[in-house]
Amino acid sequence: xxxVTQMEGPVTLSEEAFLTINCTYTATxxxxxxxxxxxxxxxxxxxxxxxxxxxxxxxxxxxxxxxKETTSFHLEKGSVQVSDSAVYFxxxxxxxxxGSEKLVFGKGTKLTVNP
Amino acid sequence: xxxxxxxxxxxxxxxxNDKSIKCEQNLGHDTMYWYKxxxxxxxxxxxxxxxxxxxxxETVPNRFSPKSPDKAHLNLHINSLELGDSAVYFxxxxxxxxATDTQYFGPGTRLTVL
Numbered sequence: 001x002x003x004v005t006q007m008e009g010p011v012t013l014s015e016e017a018f019l020t021i022n023c024t025y026t027a028t029x030x031x032x033x034x035x036x037x038x039x040x041x042x043x044x045x046x047x048x049x050x051x052x053x054x055x056x057x058x059x060x061x062x063x064x065x066x067x068k069e070t071t072s073f074h075l076e077k078g079s080v081q082v083s084d085s086a087v088y089f090x091x092x093x094x095x096x097x098x099g100s101e102k103l104v105f106g107k108g109t110k111l112t113v114n115p
Numbered sequence: 116x117x118x119x120x121x122x123x124x125x126x127x128x129x130x131x132n133d134k135s136i137k138c139e140q141n142l143g144h145d146t147m148y149w150y151k152x153x154x155x156x157x158x159x160x161x162x163x164x165x166x167x168x169x170x171x172x173e174t175v176p177n178r179f180s181p182k183s184p185d186k187a188h189l190n191l192h193i194n195s196l197e198l199g200d201s202a203v204y205f206x207x208x209x210x211x212x213x214a215t216d217t218q219y220f221g222p223g224t225r226l227t228v229l
Contacts, residue, residue, distance in 0.1 A: 031214075032214065032215045038156075042222055042223075043119070043205050043207070043220030043221050043222050044158070044205070044207075044218075044220045045219070046217045049215070051215055089158065093214030093215055094214065095214070100163070100170045100171050100212070101212060101213055101214035101215075102160050102214055103160065103218065105157075105158045105159070107157050108156040108157070110156070
């Protein structure tokens with residue numbers, strides 16, 4: 001298939017804790033991979049992306065490395081803040097035979113960071 | 116200035132009614148999308164338009180009809196609303212149709228069908 005699997009939430013951490021949210025994908029090739037974040041009451045926004053194997057995407061202290069050996073794109077942050085509380089979505093690019101392209105999203109992982 | 120805006124923000128209506136949601140982007144993008152997010156936060160694409168042309172039409176009931184009067188607008192009309200249509204609907208836009216292009220999402224429209 002062409003799917004994205006994320007770890008089930010919710011995840012609750014204390015401020016300054018280390019964060020990992022697992023994401024794996026299935027694909028016949030090497031699709032571009034993304035993390036989008038949805039803060040409460042808002043639409044999604046791109047957090048980071050990687051377009052080829054071994055690329056590392058990073059933004060706002062978050063990182064994810066495209067690992068083709070394990071078909072994974074896990075999201076990490078060394079020290080989370082209360083303001084990081086949000087729902088995080090892993091996504092992959094998907095190209096249809098007709099040539100159109102779309103994003104396929106994982107089910108989202110809700111993160112709550114307590115002070 | 117809001118990059119991608121949607122109206123209304125909330126929509127509560129009875130089963131069987133017809134309703135529309137409007138979306139506008141002021142980013143000068145060529146491609147616009149409609150997504151549906153269910154109560155478990157699962158997000159799925161419904162439609163995509165590029166330069167006013169429909170390029171993605173997922174398996175969506177034909178009660179849903181998108182319309183793009185120009186590149187900056189993509190509206191969603193829903194006929195004969197059903198309970199299962201209750202969800203948050205997000206509009207998004209991107210510079211072009213490639214999936215690698217960053218998508219910018221609107222704030223969402225929460226539709227509740229009673």
